[in-house]
Amino acid sequence: MSDEHGPWQVVEYEGFEIHAAPFAKDPHESEPHRPPGPYTYVGYVCHPGADPVIPGHAVPFHADGEETFATSQDALSEAIHVGRSIVDGTHPDLSVLPLVTGGV
Template identity: 60%
Template sequence: MTQYEGFEIHVAPLSKNQESDPPPASEAYTYVGYVCHPGANPKLPGHAVSFYAEGDIGFPSAQTALDEGMHVGRAVVDGTHPDLSVLSLVTSGV
């Protein structure tokens, strides 16, 4: 988790080895994450904007996946992500 521009960005790298048998030789990590206001409960509807690596995108290490997830989270906060925005968090007052 990191704080950025008044929001919290939470990212968790995940091993893709759990998803396939045999495990992939490379590109074995992905990520999931969300953006919320500090202290918000992300389990409640409208309290977080979730994101994840699209499709079969993989990363060679957990750190690389984490870094990319944080980059995507900052793009969501900055308003430069093509599909996601924190506007709903700002306008709902949550």
Template identity: 70%
Template sequence: MSDNPATWQMVEYEGFEIHVSPRPKQPDDGRFTYIGYVCHPGADPAIPGHAVPFHADGEESFASIEDACYEAVHAGRSIVDGTHPDLSVLSLVTGGV
């Protein structure tokens, strides 16, 4: 989950860190997507169980890097809040990581 660290942005939310990285959807098409993960502050996302990874759904794309980042942070917040339909931080909380 590292890639180029300069492309990652971090937002603190409700005692967690949300890390997001906008990516070009296709080379030279001007659309963007994102990847990200949620973790406890200071956790190493490379260690299994220390982060909850997420990404944009299938064909979802955005007109700008800013739009992709905004949606990525929104998705991360929904994971922390427990409102994401598929992902949760429960394993981070109960696992003691």
């Protein structure tokens, strides 16, 4: 899997920032004529201006297992959707509650 992420997108939502980046799981570097893909994503949710490197300042997330998308835009859209579910409290595993209660 490639470590290079596409351009990070930042979406402000309900007082938080959702940072998300799509990237090609299989960049086909040996075959430059093939388009990259399939795509997946990484991201995190934080308060505006927070430093995500500092523990407790962000809630990181990524696509589950082998989940892939046909285009980088599809991956990015799903990442933003997941980030919103974290902020809304509807994500089954992740929450912004530690960011709120920790005063960060």
